[in-house]
Amino acid sequence: MINSTQPHRVVIIGGGFGGLYAAKAFAKCANVEVTVIDKRNFHLFQPLLYQVATGTLSPADISSPLRSILSQQKNARVLMKEVVDIDAEQQAVITSESVIPYDTLIVATGVSHHYFGNDQWKESAPGLKTVEDALEIRRKIFVAFEAAEKETDPEKRKALLTFVIVGAGPTGVELAGAIADLAYSTLKHDFRTIDTRETRVMLLEGLDRVLPPFAPDLSEKAKEALTRRGVTVSTSTRVTQIEANAVTFQKGETTETIAAQTILWAAGVKASSMGRVLEQRAEASLDRVGRVMVEADLSLPKYPNIFVIGDLAHFNHHDGTPLPGVAPVAMQEGDYVARLVQARLQNRAIPGFVYRNVGSLAVIGRNDAVVDLGFIRFSGFIAWFVWIVAHIYYLIEFDNKLVVMVQWAWNYVTRKRGARLITGTELEELETKPVSEPDKSPIKV
Amino acid sequence: MINSTQPHRVVIIGGGFGGLYAAKAFAKCANVEVTVIDKRNFHLFQPLLYQVATGTLSPADISSPLRSILSQQKNARVLMKEVVDIDAEQQAVITSESVIPYDTLIVATGVSHHYFGNDQWKESAPGLKTVEDALEIRRKIFVAFEAAEKETDPEKRKALLTFVIVGAGPTGVELAGAIADLAYSTLKHDFRTIDTRETRVMLLEGLDRVLPPFAPDLSEKAKEALTRRGVTVSTSTRVTQIEANAVTFQKGETTETIAAQTILWAAGVKASSMGRVLEQRAEASLDRVGRVMVEADLSLPKYPNIFVIGDLAHFNHHDGTPLPGVAPVAMQEGDYVARLVQARLQNRAIPGFVYRNVGSLAVIGRNDAVVDLGFIRFSGFIAWFVWIVAHIYYLIEFDNKLVVMVQWAWNYVTRKRGARLITGTELEELETKPVSEPDKSPIKV
Numbered sequence: 001m002i003n004s005t006q007p008h009r010v011v012i013i014g015g016g017f018g019g020l021y022a023a024k025a026f027a028k029c030a031n032v033e034v035t036v037i038d039k040r041n042f043h044l045f046q047p048l049l050y051q052v053a054t055g056t057l058s059p060a061d062i063s064s065p066l067r068s069i070l071s072q073q074k075n076a077r078v079l080m081k082e083v084v085d086i087d088a089e090q091q092a093v094i095t096s097e098s099v100i101p102y103d104t105l106i107v108a109t110g111v112s113h114h115y116f117g118n119d120q121w122k123e124s125a126p127g128l129k130t131v132e133d134a135l136e137i138r139r140k141i142f143v144a145f146e147a148a149e150k151e152t153d154p155e156k157r158k159a160l161l162t163f164v165i166v167g168a169g170p171t172g173v174e175l176a177g178a179i180a181d182l183a184y185s186t187l188k189h190d191f192r193t194i195d196t197r198e199t200r201v202m203l204l205e206g207l208d209r210v211l212p213p214f215a216p217d218l219s220e221k222a223k224e225a226l227t228r229r230g231v232t233v234s235t236s237t238r239v240t241q242i243e244a245n246a247v248t249f250q251k252g253e254t255t256e257t258i259a260a261q262t263i264l265w266a267a268g269v270k271a272s273s274m275g276r277v278l279e280q281r282a283e284a285s286l287d288r289v290g291r292v293m294v295e296a297d298l299s300l301p302k303y304p305n306i307f308v309i310g311d312l313a314h315f316n317h318h319d320g321t322p323l324p325g326v327a328p329v330a331m332q333e334g335d336y337v338a339r340l341v342q343a344r345l346q347n348r349a350i351p352g353f354v355y356r357n358v359g360s361l362a363v364i365g366r367n368d369a370v371v372d373l374g375f376i377r378f379s380g381f382i383a384w385f386v387w388i389v390a391h392i393y394y395l396i397e398f399d400n401k402l403v404v405m406v407q408w409a410w411n412y413v414t415r416k417r418g419a420r421l422i423t424g425t426e427l428e429e430l431e432t433k434p435v436s437e438p439d440k441s442p443i444k445v
Numbered sequence: 446m447i448n449s450t451q452p453h454r455v456v457i458i459g460g461g462f463g464g465l466y467a468a469k470a471f472a473k474c475a476n477v478e479v480t481v482i483d484k485r486n487f488h489l490f491q492p493l494l495y496q497v498a499t500g501t502l503s504p505a506d507i508s509s510p511l512r513s514i515l516s517q518q519k520n521a522r523v524l525m526k527e528v529v530d531i532d533a534e535q536q537a538v539i540t541s542e543s544v545i546p547y548d549t550l551i552v553a554t555g556v557s558h559h560y561f562g563n564d565q566w567k568e569s570a571p572g573l574k575t576v577e578d579a580l581e582i583r584r585k586i587f588v589a590f591e592a593a594e595k596e597t598d599p600e601k602r603k604a605l606l607t608f609v610i611v612g613a614g615p616t617g618v619e620l621a622g623a624i625a626d627l628a629y630s631t632l633k634h635d636f637r638t639i640d641t642r643e644t645r646v647m648l649l650e651g652l653d654r655v656l657p658p659f660a661p662d663l664s665e666k667a668k669e670a671l672t673r674r675g676v677t678v679s680t681s682t683r684v685t686q687i688e689a690n691a692v693t694f695q696k697g698e699t700t701e702t703i704a705a706q707t708i709l710w711a712a713g714v715k716a717s718s719m720g721r722v723l724e725q726r727a728e729a730s731l732d733r734v735g736r737v738m739v740e741a742d743l744s745l746p747k748y749p750n751i752f753v754i755g756d757l758a759h760f761n762h763h764d765g766t767p768l769p770g771v772a773p774v775a776m777q778e779g780d781y782v783a784r785l786v787q788a789r790l791q792n793r794a795i796p797g798f799v800y801r802n803v804g805s806l807a808v809i810g811r812n813d814a815v816v817d818l819g820f821i822r823f824s825g826f827i828a829w830f831v832w833i834v835a836h837i838y839y840l841i842e843f844d845n846k847l848v849v850m851v852q853w854a855w856n857y858v859t860r861k862r863g864a865r866l867i868t869g870t871e872l873e874e875l876e877t878k879p880v881s882e883p884d885k886s887p888i889k890v
Contacts, residue, residue, distance in 0.1 A: 041591060041866070041867045042865070042867075058504065058506065058864075059503065059866055063866050065635070065865045065866075067632075067636065068865070071634045072634065079594075080591045080867075081595070097595065098595075131866065131868050135868075146486060146525045149524075149525075150524070150526070150542065150543075187512075189516045189517065190512035190513060191512065403848055403855065407848050410848065419503075419505035420486070420487070420505075420510045420513070421487050421504055421508050422485070422525075423504065423576050423577060423580075
């Protein structure tokens with residue numbers, strides 16, 4: 001790995017925060033040639049995906065074409081392909097149509113939903129990771145209100161107006177808060193038969209508090225804020241069964257089944273399949289959810305020229321717990337690996353990766369969020385304002401998404417939401433799908 | 446039809462420009478109860494749909510929830526249903542789940558694509574009427590560039606970079622201009638293997654000039670502007686065959702087959718199926734493309750309480766030709782019918798409908814359009830500016846779509862397009878679909 005006339009070939013799999021920050025960090029390196037491979041043609045600003053799912057933003061508002069982002073970076077190219085294998089010996093990435101050789105490989109393919117062995121729940125309780133997930137959830141939410149408006153049976157109508165979110169991490173809290181705002185504020189004058197304020201939003205969490213990664217006092221604040229907004233929060237609650245239109249959960253000794261047309265999954269993630277590929281091809285070790293155990297410099301123990309960054313990496317920090325799967329971690333890791341590769345090309349050494357904590361934020365709804373900056377914790381309007389500023393800062397830095405700012409300002413003033421389209425489905429489907437009664441037979445746990 | 450204590454029930458089928466303007470015109474009538482039935486939950490600002498298809502705007506930017514538009518109008522309700530039949534004798538509209546009685550019925554269900562008896566072309570050459578159409582066309586366009594970047598066979602690559610638009614009415618001209626701008630400007634730095642400036646954009650028209658509804662000198666200006674932008678315009682050209690990835694056309698004695706991955710249909714429209722329902726149930730006469738022949742007051746000859754407005758109506762004006770299927774006609778017709786119904790409720794008579802020509806506009810691309818205001822015709826930058834102002838005026842009047850203005854201003858300055866997502870499809874599909882060779886066998890005409 002010494003400087004030569006041939007450029008050093010860096011292949012990056014995944015155009016999320018980690019992969020893209022790594023690619024951009026090579027911008028000034030004339031001796032490096034970067035290839036970003038992604039199966040999608042755009043980078044997704046995932047922290048705002050819940051706003052697409054709840055009708056505030058459009059997919060394009062939080063997506064940037066990968067080609068457009070790297071358009072001016074002459075040493076970078078983008079390939080829209082799906083990686084199927086890695087040959088660590090021959091140093092090549094294999095797609096369905098081609099073999100792409102590398103000198104350094106950076107794997108940043110992230111995570112997907114995890115149903116803890118109950119993959120059959122996926123059909124009834126979609127999770128939120130992709131644009132398609134968000135549009136499907138948006139469709140489900142607005143179809144439920146439309147169907148309720150037409151429903152004459154009060155029991156069925158109640159089920160149509162019941163929304164259950166499983167998992168009270170940041171995504172679950174954001175979804176619950178946004179659906180409550182939608183039902184109790186945005187839509188309240190829009191229907192003639194139903195009163196959308198009769199909507200029930202339930203947030204179920206297996207652990208004993210919401211937002212478990214945050215400090216307990218912020219969890220308490222978040223729970224209070226959610227309750228104030230009309231969300232029914234139930235902690236220490238384990239979901240034991242999910243069927244179409246019904247969810248069964250256990251709290252202490254009590255087991256309950258709720259009829260709900262809309263059930264959303266925000267309870268767990270598992271590593272993308274590239275983790276398994278690295279295990280088989282590059283002797284990587286995986287943790288319980290399939291994340292790749294990495295060295296202090298984010299490389300694989302046996303292959304120092306293969307790096308894993310972002311949500312797919314399990315990096316042990318100070319206290320032995322892995323770094324959380326959030327954008328700042330991925331961005332800093334991407335930056336670090338780019339610096340390390342450049343140092344190696346100059347035969348320099350740099351110390352291991354250290355995460356600089358920039359704080360944790362979770363938004364609950366209009367004017368309400370929780371913020372933990374490490375040295376200070378706060379909630380309410382100021383926290384919400386910090387959340388807005390932080391997200392606009394990243395959006396602008398990335399792709400000058402001025403339009404999101406305008407959309408938010410507009411929605412804030414008018415309390416409207418513009419992106420409430422029900423698309424991608426025939427109405428017949430909606431009309432013929434019955435709202436089935438929840439199964440009243442004894443619960444199988 | 447005299448004033449009584451029971452409110453007069455107006456049922457409107459279709460939430461397009463015609464239906465919605467009619468509904469809104471009843472806002473102040475306490476003695477009228479309005480029901481708007483649409484199978485979608487949003488009104489679509491169709492004149493800008495080509496900007497969704499070519500990656501400038503998102504669907505939600507040009508859509509407004511029907512409920513939101515009529516939220517404050519207490520005498521109006523919205524039903525998301527599909528009408529399957531009309532009972533003119535019993536005065537009721539029939540949906541799959543219910544029967545909705547009316548005193549006055551306004552049918553405004555518009556038109557869809559017309560393949561002139563070649564419905565099998567639909568698969569290979571989609572038209573542009575719905576949000577789903579636009580997203581499918583957007584997907585096709587951007588997938589073609591991505592596939593070209595990976596293609597090594599020069600012939601196949603050429604086919605991938607060939608875009609054929611059939612029909613040079615306003616939609617065809619707008620699509621051709623926008624795709625040319627995309628290839629020759631927006632995307633020119635984004636790829637590494639292909640040069641997007643090698644893209645071929647062909648616009649085929651059966652008549653002897655582009656924009657046939659406009660004056661001949663504007664047609665000439667539009668053709669010049671398109672040619673300047675790199676579009677190959679071919680008039681007096683009849684398409685005789687469309688297959689996957691190939692289009693065959695005849696010009697004079699010459700027949701030619703072109704390999705093209707992307708073929709778009711903008712050649713003709715036919716009336717929606719409600720025309721046929723009215724023919725069977727209310728003795729309506731239809732014209733050649735299935736539009737309903739209406740009286741001077743837009744009602745049916747046999748049923749003075751059934752009105753047909755917008756693109757579905759065939760209204761003979763001064764010169765014997767029907768009014769064009771454009772938004773201003775539909776809006777004025779909606780307004781007129783609402784005024785007529787109110788007059789009837791007060792036992793007054795009003796004269797027949799007269800269309801007040803507000804002019805015709807068609808945009809060719811950045812800084813270029815043609816405008817015919819009747820008393821004056823012009824083209825170029827000033828026409829483009831008039832087009833922008835007119836569209837923003839309608840968007841703002843309708844739903845305060847401030848965000849579109851910001852998006853346009855931003856795109857204008859940066860020459861970028863934000864909505865370039867390829868969504869709703871698996872990559873495998875793209876990768877395994879071969880670019881087939883055009884059929885070289887003798888042409889069947």
